[in-house]
Amino acid sequence: MLLLASGIFFYMQSNPIYIFIPAFIILITWYAGIEIEKSTSPQKKWRFYLLAIIVNIGILIFFKYTNFFTSSAFDFINFIRHKIFTTTATFNNNLLINVIAPLGISYITFQTIGYLIEIKRGNYSAEKNLGHFATFLLFFPKITAGPVERAHHFLPQLKQANAFKYSNISNGLKQILWGLFKKLVIADRLSIYVSAVLGNAEHHSGISLITAVIFYVFQMYADFSGYTDMALGFAKVLGFDLMQNFNRPLLAKSVTEFWRKWHISLSTWFADYFYNPIAIAKRDWGTWSIVYASFTTFIVLGFWHGANWTFIVFGLLQGFILTIEFITRKTRKNIRKKIPAFLNNIAGVAFTFSYFAFSLIFFRAKDVSSAFTIIKRIFTIKGTIYIENPSIIIFSLSGIFFLILIEVKREYFNSLFSLYNNKNWFVRNCYYCILLMIILMAGVFDGGEFIYFQF
Amino acid sequence: MIKLAKKISIKQGYVYLFLKVGVFLLLAFFFDFILGSFLSKFYFKQTSGWEYRTKFSIEDTKADILVFGASRAQQQYNPLFFEERLHQTCYNVGRDGQPIFYYYAVLKSIVKRYTPKMIILDIENEVFKEDQSSYDRISVLLPFYKNHPELHSIIEQKSPFEKFKLQSYVYPYNSMLFKIAIGNTEFNKKRNIDINGYVPLTRVLDEQIRNVDLSKKYVIDSIKVNLYKSFISECLRANIKLYIVCSPYFFNSIGSDTSMQLATEIAKRNNIDYFDFSKDKLFLNNSKFFDDTVHVNVEGSKIFTNKLIDSIIFKSQKQ
Amino acid sequence: MEPNKILEQLNEIFKDELDNDGIKLSNDTKADDVEGWDSLTHIQLVVAIEKKFKIRFTSKEIQSWKNVGELVDCITRKQLS
Structure with missing residues (x-):
């Protein structure tokens, strides 16, 4: 009950009225869940299921995509008018509405949709307790940035009495500390250089842009996984286990593997409820079923990130490489047999990283043409690397170095000596203190650090 | 002792948790103190760089004439001309990207130590614009919190939590580690020389003059306006001759900037001399005196500083 | 067909499709x-x-x-019907 109250309170911080939107979603989904389970006739089941899904997707589309659709439509009309009637007059989009998406609306609807599908498939039973169901969706550690939790993973934990346990609290706090470290020391630090360079791409040389793009990959990862660690840590302190969301994706040896390690709660959501059903339904097409499923999944996944063509290009790039990797998997395997394993790993990691970095250019750019500008400049504009403030670069590189060090250690040498989980209480705590000191010393708490432009 | 420890370890409850947290906090305070003292020592030992110049401005300078402002002070006013023509020592305390909080803080520390004879305050368009980054940038003053009570009221403007964050010995030096390290070497001296705080710009702008509409409305931050008023009254109280200056811009301004209007009005009300170079034809007709549209280069600085000194001499002779 | 026989044939399919001769399936895999x-x-x-x-x-x-055993059961059921 307290959890629900804190979730509602957290939600109402930004705009109190908006609490009615998740409240509505919760009520509809909760009711439909029970009715789907209860109904004996398939038609009735289907009707409730469809109704709830339409409400959920409808709300999501309304808040996230209305402006995108209307302005795209107007752009299209204007394009036609210019081409066919060669007029320069344009229709202005007067349907632009000022909608601010409610906090975490896509996370909430994804969780409700997953829940409805599971009940429809008959895999899990519907939640009868409205309070529990609401708590699942408004559990405050995961409202803003996920993970996209599964009802059948979370709800049983709610039923158990969750007494405060020392090990939970200490593990949770540790994870929060590490998340804070990634967010404040690494991600926010990198973002200073990244936004200075990518935000003014037209003034920068190719080498500066490449550096910024590479930094951006680490920034994204540190930022997102840092948030996730904090969310998981908070949940752990309260006695809940949320889904793991990142599994060292930057060390993936192929893009296919990458997507199994990056934003796992979302990618498995898409695998379970989108990709697999499509691929299975179309399995008689052979390889084409995979191509078709990959592309549709990643276009939708790209679009989910935001209503902009850049995200669709981002999705297309993922769909494309996944298809290529699928088709060439046997050839690549044969080649791999002839090369030493570590060379293989390095090449795989390097390729995956570069490809993801490349696709992130579209993810970051404000529109598709400015993404192409950046790419063009990377390959054509010579010049020295932009270092206005060496301190920011040194901090950034140290952050990246530290992140890679920890990730490689956890991936390949995990059984080796550990500071984070050292058996000696004193050593362990000194390590946490050092992390804390680095956060105080090198974390970015505000905009006090900046790169001042003079062009 | 062992018995006690055993008793506690058996009681895997709140007591155990609090004890561990307590010991952890002690350990953290210890680390914080050691590292913070270390950073502090080297911060105040710097011999070059921006942090050094801030430290020099707040704690060391004894110059008769001081120039206050942001980049448009730091990179445009050459103190050597003041020294040569007015026969008084001069230091440029301007700092790139810093808003009025910084000027006022430096002024307060200085008047606590000694009374300069003349102060020149450079103000620019949008100087009173409401802007979160202005508050964030107060961070450069954090190292002075412990030993400069006169700065408390300004530093605490940064955020309501600042007081608590500043309980840490390390936090004031946040983000400064490498700057401090570099400031303790000779590196900066080679990279950008400063002449009594003045940093010359060397590029030559080659571009047609543009029109810039300044009449756009924005939110005025009343805290900034009040600091500006306090800056003036502080100078009046200490009997320091204050000049307020708007240095040259390389664009034709359309309309006038809200902050600028307000600033000149307040100056006038207090009988402060105000010099406006933003519409000076000599600069508007010569892009070669500029590094970019809002900063003069070395050549421009020479002409600008001397023109300003001419005006100051002319004004003082008239009085 | 006997479950063991099915498992054997499955193993061949897996080896072939996944191009990995090292695969050894059991019911718990x-x-x-x-x-x-x-x-x-x-x-x-x-x-x-x-x-x-x-x-x-x-x-x-x-x-x-959830594992290979369930897959084998499913195949058995399908073949009977």
């Missing part, structure tokens, strides 16, 4: 235990199994197996 058996290759495996045993699974069945 899960997708995570087999290198290369993921949601992408799962569909390929299903197609090959359907062809080999001349059966057709439903979408629900395809997504329900």
Whole structure:
């Protein structure tokens, strides 16, 4: 009950009225869940299921995509008018509405949709307790940035009495500390250089842009996984286990593997409820079923990130490489047999990283043409690397170095000596203190650090 | 002792948790103190760089004439001309990207130590614009919190939590580690020389003059306006001759900037001399005196500083 | 067909489809235990199994197996009916 109250309170911080939107979603989904389970006739089941899904997707589309659709439509009309009637007059989009998406609306609807599908498939039973169901969706550690939790993973934990346990609290706090470290020391630090360079791409040389793009990959990862660690840590302190969301994706040896390690709660959501059903339904097409499923999944996944063509290009790039990797998997395997394993790993990691970095250019750019500008400049504009403030670069590189060090250690040498989980209480705590000191010393708490432009 | 420890370890409850947290906090305070003292020592030992110049401005300078402002002070006013023509020592305390909080803080520390004879305050368009980054940038003053009570009221403007964050010995030096390290070497001296705080710009702008509409409305931050008023009254109280200056811009301004209007009005009300170079034809007709549209280069600085000194001499002779 | 026989034939299909001669399936084997058996290759495996045993699974069945044993049971049931 307290959890629900804190979730509602957290939600109402930004705009109190908006609490009615998740409240509505919760009520509809909760009711439909029970009715789907209860109904004996398939038609009735289907009707409730469809109704709830339409409400959920409808709300999501309304808040996230209305402006995108209307302005795209107007752009299209204007394009036609210019081409066919060669007029320069344009229709202005007067349907632009000022909608601010409610906090975490896509996370909430994804969780409700997953829940409805599971009940429809008959895999899990519907939640009868409205309070529990609401708590699942408004559990405050995961409202803003996920993970996209599964009802059948979370709800049983709610039923158990969750007494405060020392090990939970200490593990949770540790994870929060590490998340804070990634967010404040690494991600926010990198973002200073990244936004200075990518935000003014037209003034920068190719080498500066490449550096910024590479930094951006680490920034994204540190930022997102840092948030996730904090969310998981908070949940752990309260006695809940949320889904793991990142599994060292930057060390993936192929893009296919990458997507199994990056934003796992979302990618498995898409695998379970989108990709697999499509691929299975179309399995008689052979390889084409995979191509078709990959592309549709990643276009939708790209679009989910935001209503902009850049995200669709981002999705297309993922769909494309996944298809290529699928088709060439046997050839690549044969080649791999002839090369030493570590060379293989390095090449795989390097390729995956570069490809993801490349696709992130579209993810970051404000529109598709400015993404192409950046790419063009990377390959054509010579010049020295932009270092206005060496301190920011040194901090950034140290952050990246530290992140890679920890990730490689956890991936390949995990059984080796550990500071984070050292058996000696004193050593362990000194390590946490050092992390804390680095956060105080090198974390970015505000905009006090900046790169001042003079062009 | 062992018995006690055993008793506690058996009681895997709140007591155990609090004890561990307590010991952890002690350990953290210890680390914080050691590292913070270390950073502090080297911060105040710097011999070059921006942090050094801030430290020099707040704690060391004894110059008769001081120039206050942001980049448009730091990179445009050459103190050597003041020294040569007015026969008084001069230091440029301007700092790139810093808003009025910084000027006022430096002024307060200085008047606590000694009374300069003349102060020149450079103000620019949008100087009173409401802007979160202005508050964030107060961070450069954090190292002075412990030993400069006169700065408390300004530093605490940064955020309501600042007081608590500043309980840490390390936090004031946040983000400064490498700057401090570099400031303790000779590196900066080679990279950008400063002449009594003045940093010359060397590029030559080659571009047609543009029109810039300044009449756009924005939110005025009343805290900034009040600091500006306090800056003036502080100078009046200490009997320091204050000049307020708007240095040259390389664009034709359309309309006038809200902050600028307000600033000149307040100056006038207090009988402060105000010099406006933003519409000076000599600069508007010569892009070669500029590094970019809002900063003069070395050549421009020479002409600008001397023109300003001419005006100051002319004004003082008239009085 | 006997469950053991089915398992044997499955093993051949897996070796072939996943191009990995080291695969040794048992009833308890899960997708995570087999290198290369993921949601992408799962569909390929299903197609090959359907062809080999001349059966057709439903979408629900395809997504329900938690280990190889359940897959074998499912094939047995399909062949009986």
